[in-house]
Amino acid sequence: MKKAANEIAVKQVKIQDGFWSEIQNRMIDVVIPFQEKVLKDEVPGVPKSHAIENFRIAAGLSEGEFYGMVFQDSDVAKWLEGVAYSLAVRPDAGLEERADAIIEIIEKAQQPDGYLDTYFIVKEPERRWQNLQECHELYCAGHMMEAAAAYYQSTGKDRLLHITERLADHIIRRFGEGKERGVPGHQEVELGLMRLYQVTGKENYKQMARFFLEERGKNPDYFYEEKVKRGWQHWGQYNLNPIDNTYNQAHKTIYEQDKAVGHSVRAVYMYTAMAALAGADGDRRLYDACLTLWNNIVRQRMYITGGIGSTAEGEAFSLDYDLPNDMAYAETCASIAMVFFAKKMLEIEPDGSYADIMERELYNSTISGIQLDGKRYFYVNPLEVNPGVSGKVSGYKHVLPERPGWYECACCPPNLVRLVTALGAYAWSESGDTIYSHLFIGQKAELEKAEIVVESSYPWEGRVSYRVTPKKDGSFVLAVHIPSYVKVEDEETVVTVNGEPVMLKDCLRKGYLYLERRWEENDRVEIRFAMPVRKLFANQKVREDAGCVAIMRGPVVYCFEGTDNGEDIQALRIPRQMQAEALLCREGVLKGNVLLKINGFRMKTGSDELYSEERPQKEETVLTAVPYYAWANRGENQMRVWMLEEV
Amino acid sequence: MKKAANEIAVKQVKIQDGFWSEIQNRMIDVVIPFQEKVLKDEVPGVPKSHAIENFRIAAGLSEGEFYGMVFQDSDVAKWLEGVAYSLAVRPDAGLEERADAIIEIIEKAQQPDGYLDTYFIVKEPERRWQNLQECHELYCAGHMMEAAAAYYQSTGKDRLLHITERLADHIIRRFGEGKERGVPGHQEVELGLMRLYQVTGKENYKQMARFFLEERGKNPDYFYEEKVKRGWQHWGQYNLNPIDNTYNQAHKTIYEQDKAVGHSVRAVYMYTAMAALAGADGDRRLYDACLTLWNNIVRQRMYITGGIGSTAEGEAFSLDYDLPNDMAYAETCASIAMVFFAKKMLEIEPDGSYADIMERELYNSTISGIQLDGKRYFYVNPLEVNPGVSGKVSGYKHVLPERPGWYECACCPPNLVRLVTALGAYAWSESGDTIYSHLFIGQKAELEKAEIVVESSYPWEGRVSYRVTPKKDGSFVLAVHIPSYVKVEDEETVVTVNGEPVMLKDCLRKGYLYLERRWEENDRVEIRFAMPVRKLFANQKVREDAGCVAIMRGPVVYCFEGTDNGEDIQALRIPRQMQAEALLCREGVLKGNVLLKINGFRMKTGSDELYSEERPQKEETVLTAVPYYAWANRGENQMRVWMLEEV
Numbered sequence A, B: 001m002k003k004a005a006n007e008i009a010v011k012q013v014k015i016q017d018g019f020w021s022e023i024q025n026r027m028i029d030v031v032i033p034f035q036e037k038v039l040k041d042e043v044p045g046v047p048k049s050h051a052i053e054n055f056r057i058a059a060g061l062s063e064g065e066f067y068g069m070v071f072q073d074s075d076v077a078k079w080l081e082g083v084a085y086s087l088a089v090r091p092d093a094g095l096e097e098r099a100d101a102i103i104e105i106i107e108k109a110q111q112p113d114g115y116l117d118t119y120f121i122v123k124e125p126e127r128r129w130q131n132l133q134e135c136h137e138l139y140c141a142g143h144m145m146e147a148a149a150a151y152y153q154s155t156g157k158d159r160l161l162h163i164t165e166r167l168a169d170h171i172i173r174r175f176g177e178g179k180e181r182g183v184p185g186h187q188e189v190e191l192g193l194m195r196l197y198q199v200t201g202k203e204n205y206k207q208m209a210r211f212f213l214e215e216r217g218k219n220p221d222y223f224y225e226e227k228v229k230r231g232w233q234h235w236g237q238y239n240l241n242p243i244d245n246t247y248n249q250a251h252k253t254i255y256e257q258d259k260a261v262g263h264s265v266r267a268v269y270m271y272t273a274m275a276a277l278a279g280a281d282g283d284r285r286l287y288d289a290c291l292t293l294w295n296n297i298v299r300q301r302m303y304i305t306g307g308i309g310s311t312a313e314g315e316a317f318s319l320d321y322d323l324p325n326d327m328a329y330a331e332t333c334a335s336i337a338m339v340f341f342a343k344k345m346l347e348i349e350p351d352g353s354y355a356d357i358m359e360r361e362l363y364n365s366t367i368s369g370i371q372l373d374g375k376r377y378f379y380v381n382p383l384e385v386n387p388g389v390s391g392k393v394s395g396y397k398h399v400l401p402e403r404p405g406w407y408e409c410a411c412c413p414p415n416l417v418r419l420v421t422a423l424g425a426y427a428w429s430e431s432g433d434t435i436y437s438h439l440f441i442g443q444k445a446e447l448e449k450a451e452i453v454v455e456s457s458y459p460w461e462g463r464v465s466y467r468v469t470p471k472k473d474g475s476f477v478l479a480v481h482i483p484s485y486v487k488v489e490d491e492e493t494v495v496t497v498n499g500e501p502v503m504l505k506d507c508l509r510k511g512y513l514y515l516e517r518r519w520e521e522n523d524r525v526e527i528r529f530a531m532p533v534r535k536l537f538a539n540q541k542v543r544e545d546a547g548c549v550a551i552m553r554g555p556v557v558y559c560f561e562g563t564d565n566g567e568d569i570q571a572l573r574i575p576r577q578m579q580a581e582a583l584l585c586r587e588g589v590l591k592g593n594v595l596l597k598i599n600g601f602r603m604k605t606g607s608d609e610l611y612s613e614e615r616p617q618k619e620e621t622v623l624t625a626v627p628y629y630a631w632a633n634r635g636e637n638q639m640r641v642w643m644l645e646e647v
Helices: A020-039 A051-058 A073-089 A093-109 A118-123 A137-155 A159-174 A189-200 A203-215 A222-230 A264-281 A284-300 A332-348 A352-369 A412-421 A423-427 B020-039 B051-058 B073-089 B093-109 B118-123 B137-155 B159-174 B189-200 B203-215 B222-230 B264-281 B284-300 B332-348 B352-369 B412-421 B423-427
Strands: A013-015 A428-431 A434-437 A443-446 A450-456 A462-470 A475-481 A494-497 A512-518 A523-529 A533-538 A548-553 A556-561 A580-584 A594-604 A617-627 B013-015 B428-431 B434-437 B443-446 B450-456 B462-470 B475-481 B494-497 B512-518 B523-529 B533-538 B548-553 B556-561 B580-584 B594-604 B617-627
Touching (some): A013 A423, A020 A073, A051 A073, A051 A093, A073 A093, A073 A137, A073 A412, A093 A137, A093 A159, A137 A189, A159 A189, A159 A203, A189 A203, A189 A264, A264 A284, A284 A352, A332 A352, A332 A412, A332 A428, A352 A412, A352 A423, A412 A423, A423 A428, A423 A443, A475 A523, A548 A580, A548 A594, B013 B020, B020 B073, B020 B412, B051 B093, B051 B118, B073 B093, B073 B137, B073 B412, B093 B137, B093 B159, B137 B159, B137 B189, B159 B189, B159 B203, B189 B264, B203 B264, B264 B284, B264 B332, B284 B332, B284 B352, B332 B352, B332 B423, B332 B428, B352 B556, B412 B423, B423 B428, B423 B443, B450 B475, B462 B475, B494 B512, B512 B523, B548 B580, B548 B594
Parallel strands (some): A434 A475, B434 B475
Antiparallel strands (some): A013 A443, A428 A434, A443 A450, A462 A523, A475 A512, A494 A523, A533 A548, A548 A556, A556 A617, A580 A594, B013 B443, B428 B434, B475 B512, B494 B523, B533 B548, B548 B556, B556 B617, B580 B594, B594 B617
């Protein structure tokens, strides 16, 4: 197997897009500053963070006790990673200075042996590295490594990079073949080590990542033995109950795992690291292991919105085809992780099915996690809510009908920040003689072989153009992902290069349109396709979607809210012969979104009996659908994605 | 308002019925002897009961510690009540002797002041009557009173009756206006006191019941104040958290309560006591309060099977129209309680809608609680199960796909025993000049005005006859409940008296057919009606039944099991034009049941993709439906009551 394509650095790309620029700006203007204030305990009414103060105490700059979760450090790391991308997108000397100051504190907190975790430095120094299952030292280390690599790539500054290199060296001295055997309870260090390897080229970081991945599940009793040995527990009272190793994917080796199980974020972080390693080493066996898990997710365990992890218990994957809409967990972070995973798979093999999923996640269940004004966040992304029941009745308590504010365990907002600020890096890869465009996003990209300016009306219209300016020799291939829903045979689907039509079928392989030529300055590729409203049917094995259709237009999944459609959305029906009109919303909070008007029915029963032999009657009505990601921006109301079809 | 009709004693009726005799025999031959052994700790592998031993210890006949739940005594009481009815149905000198011996122990356990609760006698004598919220002394007392009344009525023996009279007197000395104010945490003593009143005619028992009912919710802080005052807690650690008073219906007075809320068994026991009191006193205001709650249940909060209490948390009522099929709690005991409630409402007002619900409960969600062989029991009666998910995944853990054996908290089996052994008492009431027949059950009834022999092919065929032999003057009315699903206009609906057709419409009022004449020996009423397979639609507000139909024939709700219909029952469709054939099952565990063969469809998708634009295709198939009460008798498999209709 060939090695993976090169990653693009965030600073190579400037997003200039009708859809994404605004979301990126919201991250930079609203979320990053807000999170900075939270980390510094400057926001009244928000649960105390103390995260930076913990580093100050560990650094000897402040007196006091550690406060917060055992993984509180990771909040600082995730913020720094977002800041790094944000500085690449839009330089901000003040922000950079404040980030540098925090990095200085982190450096002072680091111990002489390279150890870095404020919980254990401040609170329980004698208990370091004894509880990999629960205490997340490796998880925090991984996030700090990712932040360091990003900060170095964006700013050229290597102070944090060196801190994390010393930390990685400390970990390498302790763990590995012939040393201490162990695996992290929450995967993340594997990703951090791969990022350090990517930036520094140091093989031992990659080897350490491989150890943590391949060690996993070799001894399925590892966490239990660790618990017996140390005789204490971080969460709850010490007990010798057995440990459910499927929860953190330690039940089998990564080569034996054939189902996506357990905590969905841990799972997909691990799969992403596996794919990163497979790509770095050209490791076919490892790529096949990734593919097995990828296929299980996208073919059996993913909501149509891209949401994964359908059960609240353990924020976890459930069983094949068990996808309840009103009880979904579908954590925002898990969908973000799927974008990471898809990116790594794409770098190995430019298969449009990966890009299709990346697109599905980006336009639906990732950004559904944030209110349109950037101020409130969903951790759980249901496909149906019912006010009065959702968030209240047993089984539905995790499913909130409106986005809450900042959480104590605020994992999703900074994860969204690092995704959206780094969006440019997901849009491209370069490999040998080929530039791959994975996403239709308006932008200016400085790639190795060319500068490319993309103009896009996506996701609302199928109209994208690429203006290519080669840097040296113009002989390369531009491979553009064409989403799988685009009907290639449709006469409205047209691709031209400098106005000359391209025979699509001849150039399309596995979802990518391969345009090979000697590119010259200002060569222009135009892509046009129709964007009809589509009905989607779920596999018959998905109980909860039986008899239902979901509505999509382009990459966007739509939903139906009470605000537009009245009470009892379950009584509405989508006609078998659907007529749908797409309308740009010109005012209100949904301004700029394309809404759908659909001819439909409301079922009415004459009697108000609970059960009756009287057949309900159809009454014509016009239904309104809004993009799923934009739901719950107009107050608490009922919402459904999957709608019954008329009988 | 008139006072209620007279109750019939169990011993007045001998069930001789193709459907019910077998179930009654199973209670007498299997469940009562099994429970006796459990109570005596003679069944290896079943959680220790110790219930009789607790009485022996309290009586000073044995040494040892109390063991079991704080309400362990009630297991003995419920068994004795079942035994009492069983002795009326089929005398058994050995059983009666053993019951007498247990009653003797109970008598010895009773304290000189009349107090009787082995937990507090043996374990915490200083804590008597301090924790009405949790400790169920009044609950246990109520069950013992019911047992005593039943035992007296069946055997004429008054030893247990006197024990419970002394107990009631003890309670009356302690609680009431101008004495200690208090209400039980789990209602039941109100029913017990009303039964004692019924048997002894002593007004103060009825007045005590009225106090407990009317005191409820007058001070909504009562349980909290009680907790603060005593400073200890029975379940869990002592805390001063507020108490959710909706859980046990203490949030408002009984006259203010307009929704059925909280623990469904507590609720309906209370409503039943309210109706019993309303009937005994001819109290219109109280009857109206009952009616409000009755209507809320049957119009907004009841499954089509009669199951009530749709949420597992608190085994409780949820919200109007919130009736999830796969997460239903629908406890067997709650459906049994609905039969009690319906009976008391019918005694006040012979309205067929009460009898319809009684019938719905009896043929569906009560007896679904027991395996056909009588050996295993459902506490939870879902309308959909999915093996792998039901009983396992978060939210569905309480929903078992097969009946388990004996539970530690074995409330439902003895409740089924006392329902089914006393079935004759539910079939009739007598009031003034009228005999009411509420149920079509084959039997010989010795009523005040007449001996009536009923022959019935119910529930499988609409063919019932009444042979009437008046006792004195034959001038009375025989009022027979005609189920509301029977089409009165249908030409197959025929009622004759001695072969002479009766003009149905002229005689039918509120679901009862009033036959007034001077009855003579062997007068014969014949009732015939067609029993087509019916499709039922749920109210559009019931989200979980949207687009679905349920199938009934006569009073029996049907369901579809995997064993008969293959995998993925959600992919099956009921045709809009349904053709259904009813077939008597002649072999196997379902022998004697009428099964349905229905022309139907299975939806098939060409692709195995999770989501696809490809419309699923219909494939014709024959569906098999089995009576809901008989589900889960052929191994673990998928089951659904509500089925999608074809599109």
